[in-house]
Amino acid sequence: MDGEELTEQETALYDRQIRVWGADAQRRLSKSHILVCGMKGTVAEFCKNIVLAGVGSLTLMDDRVVTEEAWSANFLIPPDENVYGGKTIAEVCCDSLKDFNPMVRVSVEKGDLSSLDGEFYDKFDVVVVSCCSVTTKKLINEKCRKLSKRVAFYTVDCRDSCGEIFVDLQNHKYSKQKIEETIECQLQYPSFEEAISVPWRALPRKASKLYFALRVLEQFEEAEGRSPGEISIADLPAVLKLKKELCEANALNASHVTDSLLERLIIGTREFPPVCAVVGGILGQEVIKAISCKGEPLKNFFFFDVMDGKGVVEDVSNPKKESK
């Protein structure tokens, strides 16, 4: 790597993790720049993990004002109006995160993510978006893809006791330890838009039910012009109708996406903190893997559901276009 050595201070602070991923990976981390948008509980967990790991900088975006709902699953927000009064969620979280590791620059960027031009994203190595519409996800992902430099793109969301991560590393080269030797590998990722356009019948029959259920909700919110999560039990009949239509259009047995799962996802609008910890932890690990180019990253969806306890990786890409 670039030959710059870690300082004595860095070696002392990061001792235990350097023993996990090596000094080289630690140097790469310290030069990486991360953007996150949408500061709910899962993203707060992720930010904590990545600040502790010692990235170069972290930029936060979330202009919403703090409400009781905002701090319910977010430990970065003290439930004290004297502290958060008049500040945006990103500003309050920024104050807390700065404390976790003085070696990381944490800052706030204001404005609407989707209206920022491509140049803005050029400053970052990793972009993580949460709680935004499917259109925004596609748009940001495309902007990242158009840049000459590679920007890793992630989406993360938790509903009820379920969580989902999407990863687009475009063309990712990494090294992997195999017994005594290190082997070089490469993975080709589809964009978010490409991934969610893969015909359902092309997916394995055992593919995670959560994948389908979350696409149904996404499409419902999109069609109704709702914000993500702005949905209630009253919407259930309409959601189930949409599910049936989508399943028919995709030649998927509608019983595969159970009504009870959709009902759970609609009722549970608030995040469940243990799930935030689990999903934010997995996302942190994945971003560290991507930055350090060490270890096999997940491709390209991750699902966690408390009901079965499984943390599943699903490769949703067009088999014709993608070669493994």
Added chain:
Amino acid sequence: MVSERQLEAIKGAKVLMVGAGGIGCELLKTLALSGFQDIHIIDMDTIEVSNLNRQFLFRQSHVGQSKAKVARDAVLKFRPQMSITAHHANVKDPKFNVEFFKQFNVVLNGLDNLDARRHVNRLCLAADVPLVESGTTGFLGQVTVHVKGKTECYECQPKPAPKTYPVCTITSTPSKFVHCIVWAKDLLFAKLFGDKNQENDLNVRSSDAASSSDHAEDVFVRRKDEDIDPYGRRIYDHVFGYNIEVASSNEETWKNRNRPKPIYSADVMPENLTEQNGNVAKNCVVDTSSVSAMASLGLKNPQDTWTLLESSRIFLEALKLFFAKREKEIGNLSFDKDDQLAVEFVTAAANIRAASFGISLHSLFEAKGIAGNIVHAVATTNAIIAGLIVIEAIKVLLKDTDKYRMTYCLEHITKKMLLMPVEPYEPNKSCYVCSETPLSLEINTSRSKLRDFVEKIVKAKLGINFPLIMHGSNLLYEVGDDLDEVEVANYAANLEKVLSQLPSPVTNGTMLTVEDLQQELTCNINIKHREEFDEEKEPDGMLLSGWTQAPPAKDDKQSMNDKQSIGNGGDSSNALQTEPADAVKDGEMEEISEPAGKKRKLSEGSKASILDATDGTRNHKEVEKLDDDDDDDVVMFDDLDSMTNKKKRLQ
């Protein structure tokens, strides 16, 4: 989102967390966010700099303070209404007795050592309180649930003893760097700076010539008026030159091994170099706690591997600094991974020895990890594991027995999973802890003393803190504050007697009862006399057995002979001559195969073997069928090799 039923259970629960370290910080935060109201934390440790990269409730300014107390204060900042009680104490303290444990609805462990885990397991069994146990190492982790009578207890599977090395490998035939580290730390360092009265094999068996031992006895003592430079060189030449030369003359030993080459200081270092060292050292001052040979010699990067010359200079410089700056401590020092000068000395000595034996040299950073048994740890794994602990804790509070899972956090995607839930086991009917089944001990009753039995079996193997040993109704040994002088003297005398000479003789066929009053544990041990033991394979000179393995995997599965363990999310232990207790054994993985097309349902108990990540346990684990889909495959491991890599790099 939680249901009303869950919310009620969470709000009414009184929770005991043991450990406020890597997992503990994450756990306390997640419990607080999830709505828990009443939490007690026990942790005896204080905060160190190397904790700060993952124990996010702590700051630089907290270094030196109680982890339990700082963690409480930090969480109260974002959940001020909670009741958090911090105990800055050892969980093995008698005040945390069975009565204390009984007040809790569930106990959550985030511990870093086997000893404390076993202790908490026993108290939970005695108090009949469910236990959620956890551990992490690097990207690996696991959460297990232990509910008396429902699932296996933490000790239902035997835990392997920490790795020990045969004495002669360390003293005469090292083949790995870790052997050199053990030699440098436990023999050389201890000999030069530790308690002079301790037994030490430094010169024993290093040659066939009996004379070397006599001759060597005084070599390590600095002579009156001897200058430090010649003293250092004399030690150097003795241990790396003379001893190796004597050892290498033994033809038999080197028939099938590479013969080591002696290294003398004059060959490596021309005279003037040491002079130089001396000058540098004199100019360099002075804070005792930060005395460093590296600093004196201008070596900065702990990641660099020193040459033989650099190692030799560090060796002499570190020795000199100990005598020049820390003379008062000499005779009382024991190796400490946080003692910079001690780590430098051990690294240098191990490297010189490694050079002599043709073993590759290592950096101070690596050597420190090996010498200090430093456990790899990252924040993300701890966060994930803490989330999973809370999920299981809520099930335990609701007594949703059918839903309990042990969950493994994997480094590599395995069968499409990164988090793999497994159905817990039933209690092992032959577990001496939760089923009180007798153990069996083979021992030479006419040679072994009661002391050997107490130290090597009762304390080391059975993890009993306050033993009481009975033969029938006769008390052989007991500890406690309430003993009178006569009793104390009697027991002290008993300790030194061989078993068959005790007032109530212990011979072949004797049944001994060992109790721990604090843990409320009783176990019976059948004694079998045996004349001879293999010094290499049975270094204790005795053999304890009794557990039988959990029900083996279904015969249509291959069992997985791996020895996989995930430590703890905490720091090191300083066990003698051990490698990290979480070492993964190489080449013992086998793929699990499932007959194609076989379909079974969970209700039929369809299970497959899986690695058991619980602290070094080697056993057959079974994986439930994880889905209601009939065609779900059984969990298969095809890429576990790489799990072992980190450890390999350290060896």
